[in-house]
Amino acid sequence: MKTHTLGFPRIGAQRELKFALERHWRGESLPDVLPQVAQDLRARHWLAQRHAGLDVVATGDFALYDTMLDHALMFGAVPARFGFGTGPLDLDQQFALARGNAAHPAMEMTKWFDTNYHYLVPELSEDQAFTLHADAWLDAVREAEHRGLAPKPVLIGPLTFLWLAKVPGLATGADEAAAKLALLPRLLPCYAELLRRLEARAVPWVQIDEPVLALDLPAEWLDALGTAYAAIARPHLKVLLATYFESVASTLPRLAALPVHGLHLDLVRAPAQAQDALRLWPRDRVLSAGIVDGRNVWRTDLRDALDCLAPLREHWGDRLWIAPSCSLLHCPVDLAQEQRIDPQVRSWLAFAVQKLDELGVLKRALLDGPAAEARALADSDAAVAARRAHPVVHQAATRARVASLTLEDASRGTPYAGRRVVQRARLALPAFPTTTIGSFPQTSEIRVARARHRRGELQQDQYETLMRAAIAEAVQEQEALGLDVLVHGEAERNDMVEYFGEQLSGYAFTEHGWVQSYGSRCVKPPIIFGDITRPAPMTVAWTRYAQGLTPRWMKGMLTGPVTMLQWSFVRDDLSREAVALQLALALRDEVVDLEAAGIAVIQIDEPAFREGLPLRRADWPAYLDWAARAFRVCASGVRDDTQVHTHMCYSEFNDILPAIAAMDADVITIETSRSRMELLNGFGDFAYPNEIGPGVYDIHSPRVPRAEEMLALLRKAREVIPDDRLWVNPDCGLKTRGWDETRAALQQMVAAAQTLRQEVSAAA
Numbered sequence: 174m175k176t177h178t179l180g181f182p183r184i185g186a187q188r189e190l191k192f193a194l195e196r197h198w199r200g201e202s203l204p205d206v207l208p209q210v211a212q213d214l215r216a217r218h219w220l221a222q223r224h225a226g227l228d229v230v231a232t233g234d235f236a237l238y239d240t241m242l243d244h245a246l247m248f249g250a251v252p253a254r255f256g257f258g259t260g261p262l263d264l265d266q267q268f269a270l271a272r273g274n275a276a277h278p279a280m281e282m283t284k285w286f287d288t289n290y291h292y293l294v295p296e297l298s299e300d301q302a303f304t305l306h307a308d309a310w311l312d313a314v315r316e317a318e319h320r321g322l323a324p325k326p327v328l329i330g331p332l333t334f335l336w337l338a339k340v341p342g343l344a345t346g347a348d349e350a351a352a353k354l355a356l357l358p359r360l361l362p363c364y365a366e367l368l369r370r371l372e373a374r375a376v377p378w379v380q381i382d383e384p385v386l387a388l389d390l391p392a393e394w395l396d397a398l399g400t401a402y403a404a405i406a407r408p409h410l411k412v413l414l415a416t417y418f419e420s421v422a423s424t425l426p427r428l429a430a431l432p433v434h435g436l437h438l439d440l441v442r443a444p445a446q447a448q449d450a451l452r453l454w455p456r457d458r459v460l461s462a463g464i465v466d467g468r469n470v471w472r473t474d475l476r477d478a479l480d481c482l483a484p485l486r487e488h489w490g491d492r493l494w495i496a497p498s499c500s501l502l503h504c505p506v507d508l509a510q511e512q513r514i515d516p517q518v519r520s521w522l523a524f525a526v527q528k529l530d531e532l533g534v535l536k537r538a539l540l541d542g543p544a545a546e547a548r549a550l551a552d553s554d555a556a557v558a559a560r561r562a563h564p565v566v567h568q569a570a571t572r573a574r575v576a577s578l579t580l581e582d583a584s585r586g587t588p589y590a591g592r593r594v595v596q597r598a599r600l601a602l603p604a605f606p607t608t609t610i611g612s613f614p615q616t617s618e619i620r621v622a623r624a625r626h627r628r629g630e631l632q633q634d635q636y637e638t639l640m641r642a643a644i645a646e647a648v649q650e651q652e653a654l655g656l657d658v659l660v661h662g663e664a665e666r667n668d669m670v671e672y673f674g675e676q677l678s679g680y681a682f683t684e685h686g687w688v689q690s691y692g693s694r695c696v697k698p699p700i701i702f703g704d705i706t707r708p709a710p711m712t713v714a715w716t717r718y719a720q721g722l723t724p725r726w727m728k729g730m731l732t733g734p735v736t737m738l739q740w741s742f743v744r745d746d747l748s749r750e751a752v753a754l755q756l757a758l759a760l761r762d763e764v765v766d767l768e769a770a771g772i773a774v775i776q777i778d779e780p781a782f783r784e785g786l787p788l789r790r791a792d793w794p795a796y797l798d799w800a801a802r803a804f805r806v807c808a809s810g811v812r813d814d815t816q817v818h819t820h821m822c823y824s825e826f827n828d829i830l831p832a833i834a835a836m837d838a839d840v841i842t843i844e845t846s847r848s849r850m851e852l853l854n855g856f857g858d859f860a861y862p863n864e865i866g867p868g869v870y871d872i873h874s875p876r877v878p879r880a881e882e883m884l885a886l887l888r889k890a891r892e893v894i895p896d897d898r899l900w901v902n903p904d905c906g907l908k909t910r911g912w913d914e915t916r917a918a919l920q921q922m923v924a925a926a927q928t929l930r931q932e933v934s935a936a937a
């Protein structure tokens with residue numbers, strides 16, 4: 174029986190990789206420093222695996238920037254537009270692909286399945302040739318062997334590599350999928366040669382990840398599995414086919430027909446597939462049980478895990494392996510560093526290092542009986558019991574409120590058409606009203622003040638004085654620009670989730686719980702451990718202050734329940750739907766309090782609404798239903814004449830437009846400028862019923878757009894959106910921009926709106 178991990182976080186417990194990368198990019202370190210830091214990190218992570226008693230260590234899971242990029246490089250799939258040839262590339266060329274350079278934009282980046290990790294999308298041409306450059310990948314195998322460790326190299330499988338790639342020039346869809354699949358016969362020789370080299374080194378096992386099996390793959394792709402794995406199989410090298418993030422139960426008979434020697438299943442996300450495996454996965458092959466949660470921070474309930482593993486052990490004997498559900502990449506590194514978190518909550522957590530230890534405990538308990546691990550099991554039982562009994566975990570009032578939610582609670586009552594009449598009368602806005610998405614530049618003064626406040630160097634009242642000054646400045650700027658609906662600018666907010674999480678009960682925060690998002694970028698998601706309550710209003714004082722500075726309407730600004738959920742580590746003892754409703758109720762109280770404070774326009778941001786979509790389409794309707802309901806619960810406590818806005822970014826909304834409409838926000842502002850208003854076609858076809866502010870310029874770029882460009886976009890928007898429902902705004906918040914460019918861009922935007930008003934009234 175083996176214990177292993179599918180992969181380990183590479184960023185380092187102290188984010189060593191991040192800092193080494195950034196020093197390298199700034200030219201502050203000698204060229205050989207970064208590779209040395211990388212080698213040390215690999216060694217440290219292997220030792221952690223060895224110390225935990227794992228039988229093999231994962232190699233090939235490390236990357237300086239991204240593993241998909243490394244696979245593209247390994248196969249010579251370097252985008253031709255850079256002019257670098259097919260490789261091998263030096264470090265600076267590799268980083269140019271990842272980050273762009275003066276002449277070429279970076280390779281596109283997108284989310285790895287439903288995680289918050291972003292990979293670089295390989296760019297392939299329809300006649301793509303592949304050549305193998307495997308030195309770096311094989312060096313890692315050698316490095317591990319030199320340290321006396323047993324390597325288990327990890328590869329992203331050929332189908333996953335191709336499915337996740339793109340063919341520039343072909344629109345995403347059936348044609349592109351066919352073009353990518355047509356490249357498979359050209360790619361397979363590279364995999365075959367790689368596996369041959371491993372076999373020659375007498376490496377016993379290779380892990381090949383095919384997470385695309387968690388998606389609804391077209392039949393042709395599933396059919397290609399057989400030929401692909403036959404083409405790369407070697408007589409003396411065993412293949413562990415790794416799946417994760419969803420059940421592959423429906424594909425099991427097909428997988429059993431492949432020439433592979435083991436299969437890894439994610440039994441955390443999809444525990445029921447253990448039963449399917451007992452029926453359908455052969456007894457004489459390895460089954461790797463992904464029993465420790467690789468996606469979340471909770472300590473494993475060892476008793477529960479043993480109950481699940483026992484029948485598998487019975488069936489597969491020593492051919493049962495034990496592993497985390499997926500790579501530990503998605504977990505923070507080491508809980509031992511967390512000294513400030515509530516010790517009670519801490520005792521319920523396990524980060525990557527602790528999860529490795531859990532594998533060892535499970536193995537010994539299976540081999541020698543539970544008595545051999547009595548102490549660890551008792552600790553686990555105690556943690557489970559303490560968590561169940563903790564008062565914050567069970568707030569009777571919150572539970573009762575969620576249980577008694579009615580249909581009316583999730584509805585504004587009056588339909589939009591009726592609300593609109595009273596809102597227009599109250600707000601008296603001009604045609605094509607102008608507004609912004611919420612944040613204004615987070616200047617260095619603001620950031621320094623917040624850092625000093627956190628360190629205790631600034632008193633609360635001193636800090637608040639500075640933030641009020643920043644708000645007043647933002648209000649003045651907006652009045653001078655002639656914007657119609659103002660915002661306070663979010664100077665006091667560090668992060669749109671953390672800011673609210675810190676003021677809600679049921680949330681905990683780590684000091685070092687960083688998870689790689691992309692390249693050197695890391696996020697530190699807060700942890701939802703208990704039932705959510707709102708001890709006090711969170712934004713009312715700031716918003717009231719801002720409204721008092723101006724006769725124009727001031728928009729209240731909140732983060733919505735789905736985004737709060739999506740960008741946190743969420744408790745695993747309650748459904749996501751139930752947690753979303755708890756958050757929705759806490760935010761609903763805030764919305765009602767803002768209304769009572771005289772705020773007439775309230776925006777509830779849901780940028781993460783789409784990324785909560787399940788991997789399999791069959792699960793979409795249920796998600797969209799509860800996600801839209803959570804939003805409505807949050808938004809529906811107010812009068813008809815209070816206008817609710819929402820904001821979403823990142824394109825590809827067309828397939829979920831009905832659900833977005835079901836949120837029933839009075840106004841949605843949405844990112845569209847980069848896709849040249851492509852999105853609007855969707856809104857035209859679907860006849861979105863309420864008001865829309867399609868972003869008229871891209872805030873991600875420092876470039877100042879001209880009024881004419883925005884006017885052109887607005888004219889296009891008028892083809893599908895009625896004049897009395899069209900808003901004018903940038904496509905996202907402005908916190909990352911400087912004031913000069915922001916002022917200049919908004920001047921142009923306001924001018925565009927004014928010209929449009931003249932055009933339209935002249936035509937009438």
Ligand code: GLN
Binds near residue numbers: 820
């Ligand atoms: N109100 C937020 C802001 O302007 C919205 C951020 C987002 O969409 N991610 O910063």
Ligand code: ZN
Binds near residue numbers: 822
């Ligand atoms: Zn946005």
